[in-house]
Amino acid sequence: MSTSKIALVTGGSRGLGKDMALKLAQQGIDVILTYRTQQAEAAAVVAEIEALGRRAVALPLNAADLSTFATFFTQVGTALHEAFGTDRFDFLINNAGTSLSAPIAEMTEAQFDEMLNVHFKGVYFLTQRALPLLRDGGRIINITSAVTRNAFAGVSAYATMKGAVEVFTRYLALELGSRGIAANAVAPGAVFGGGAMIDTPEIRAWVAQATALGRTAEPDDIGGIVAFLCTDAARWLNGQRLEATGGMTL
Structure with missing residues (x-):
């Protein structure tokens, strides 16, 4: 039976998710990561994690297709048994x-x-499906966004769903407290280098001047925060939204 702790990171083949997976592995945590289409990239992340001395498995998942979740968690159960002995x-x-x-x-x-x-329905029901496999005393970390606080033209639907997830996070914290499971949200701002942001010199310059720390963010700025929330030192954080923007538009 495995004694190592295990994290399931959705969207772990690149960008923020990749950095989270690597930071978790550096902390001695084994990882199951998911990818939608980037199978080769996911395999490369698995290799990087194994090079750190941890175990990792990559599984395909379309987080927007709820009809696949039952099959996905059957695969998770198999991976837990075969790769991690738990x-x-x-x-x-x-x-x-x-x-x-x-x-x-x-x-x-x-x-x-x-x-x-x-961004919302998938997160809600993926989490619901995960609950029977999530160990008592575990953690749930939902990645939301700074745009739930700051309004920027063009991202109304995205921001609305992320706002819903922040409310959902508080309810997870309340309802799962009896199992010792803490739930928190991490809200990054504009993060470049991960493939999600439109990346131009002009946008980078605007973000840098709007950020108190005077620069733009890379995925490496976010993964460590998620890894911290999986430590014993963060055990009393629960139902919170942690904004990770370097002080953007304060």
Whole structure:
């Protein structure tokens, strides 16, 4: 039976999710990471984690397709047994997502539903499905966004779903407290180098001047915060939103 703690990181093949997976591994935590289409990239992350002396498995998951969740968690159960010698994992990091920019006046129902499924409905029901496999005393970390505090034109649907996840996080903390499970949200600002942000010199310059620490963020700025929330030192943080922006638009 494995004694190592295990994290499930959705969207772990690149960007923020990759850095979270690596930071967790550096902390001595084994990792199950998911990818949607980037199988080769996910395999490379697994190799990096194994080079750190930890165990890792990559599984395919479309976080917007709720009809696949039952099969996915059957695969998670198999991986836990075969790769880690256990039947539970300790940390759920809901990170997978996509970006979309469209003014409210031009938003289509299909675009709205895409954001709803991947960023809120998917997070809600993926978490629900995970609960039987999540060890008592574990943690849930939902990745939301600074745009739930700051309004920027074009991201209304994305921001609305992330706001819903922040409310959901508080309810998870309340309802799962009897199992010793803490739930928190991490809200990054503009993070470059992960593939999600439109990346131009002009956008980087604007973000840097709007940030108190005077620079833009990279995935490496966020992963360590998620890893910290999986430590014993963070055990009394619960139901909180931690904004990680370097002090953007204070």
